[in-house]
Amino acid sequence: MRALCWHGKNDVRVDSVPDPSILDPTDAIIRVTATAICGSDLHLVDGYQPTMENGDVLGHEPMGVVMEVGSAVKNLKPGDRVVVPFVIACGCCYFCSRQLFSHCDDSNPNAEMARKVMGQSPAGMFGYSHMLGGFAGGQAEYLRVPYADVGPIKIESDLPDDKVLFLSDIFPTGYMAAENAGIEAGDTVAVWGCGPVGQFVIQSCWMLGAGRVIAIDRVAERLQLAADKGRAETINFDDEDVYDKLMEMTNGRGPDRCIDAVGTEAHGAGSMDAVIDKAKAALMLGTDRPHVLREAIRCCRKGGTISVPGVYVGMLDNFPMGPAMNKGLTFRMGQTHVQKYLAPLLEKIQDGQIDPSFIITHRLPLEDAPRAYDLFKGKDDGCIKVVLHP
Known part of the structure; x- marks a missing residue:
């Protein structure tokens, strides 16, 4: 064959x-x-x-x-x-x-x-x-x-x-990611990544009662699909600082639920942590580029939930455990x-x-x-x- x-x-x-x-x-x-x-x-x-x-x-x-x-x-x-x-x-x-x-x-x-x-x-x-x-x-x-x-x-x-x-x-993966986020009626959900899984995450967030869905990406076609088919508000991270924009959109509180639908090969639009991750990966000094996960931890509201359907491979450098712990975040993830x-x-x-x-x-x-x-x-x-x- x-x-x-x-x-x-x-x-x-x-x-x-x-x-x-x-x-x-x-x-x-x-x-x-x-x-x-x-x-x-x-x-x-x-x-x-x-x-x-x-x-x-x-x-x-x-x-x-x-x-x-x-x-x-x-x-x-x-x-x-x-x-x-x-x-x-x-x-x-x-x-x-x-x-x-x-x-x-x-x-x-x-x-x-x-x-x-x-x-x-x-x-x-x-x-x-x-x-x-x-x-x-x-x-x-x-x-x-x-x-x-x-x-x-x-x-x-x-x-x-x-x-x-x-x-x-990808449909079950998107649905389980939204379910893992613990969405309550009216919640604001931020979704990093508008690729295929991210698109099904967006659809599933609405099915589970989200009040707002905010989609984050840099690819115009993906953002347009998230807006047209997913009815999501969008942020192009090439054009806007994600943290600043999310704080503006949520009156400084942050999204209730954050979903990392990107995983190990995240881009960071020139942010220093993403540049370092990419250099380490190129030199085989690291396996993963967890810029999105770091950003989600920073952006999520206190007491919120981070769901991770994005695939990670190995050890993560510079993981912000202190902010995650002090903000009382819940993490759910998995295949x-x-x-x-x-x-x-x-x-x-x-x-x-x-x-x-x-x-x-x-x-x-x-x-x-x-x-x-x-x-x-x-x-x-x-x-x-x-x-x-x-």
Whole structure:
């Protein structure tokens, strides 16, 4: 089959690789009909995520049609149309039984590798390094899906792929981020990052009762989409000081909830901390550029909440723990427990509360995936979200 493979920093290619096969009785094989590029894929391309290996198949936002199932799979059959969540979960361990699917104890075969770095291992994930399982990803013609009775959700209506594909990651990720923020009716929520996850964070904030949503970015197309589709007030951090503007907009109190939908590769419009972060990363003296997280801590009101769906990789320099402690901030973060959100968010799509396809700007064949990555990374041609079709 054809698949998009990682060959090193800034080097991805579409290669011919062996077709996947059933390895365990709980497996299914999916023929991929649509798959997307995620912002966190760029952390792999940029070389920040450790334990990638030459030839690894990328991608964790796929959907398709079931072709084959293992002998233990009861909920799926060939011909079923499914969306596959990026988190791989067994469904029955201590954490899965509490709907903490991204903490699954059993789905990462390389748990010891992760434990040495993190203290404990998160769940396995598709296409996201050997520390997280070494599973082949979904930017491919076919995909092996472990624990197939637990992960994929069947699409039994005629909803097109474009409307349901993002159940695989960014819609649940945005929703869980807003939920983690603890939004109360009428709250002011500031969202850093108007990329795909940030756009779903904005939508979800309204669903959960926000009174105001303020979106922060520097890319004109993203800010416009946040304003038009997200009904958000916007701040362009190239043009205005974020802290000063937020204080002005909130009468000096600060936003009630702050959401970092950027993560490890934040830009800072020339701010000194961001310049230092970038220099350290270039010299391999640091892994993360947490400018947004620092800024959110500074801006958030006393007693507020900071939610972090943005991916971080390693240790953060100059983390403002003193301000966070003295302001009494609450932090909630983590990889998304996608399986928990699949059914309720599918219902919202079916009921017409949201059409997630609004985020798509580019559709390309899988063979054009390297060019698609360049478009997405460079934010060229108004690119916000790319869907690939094998």
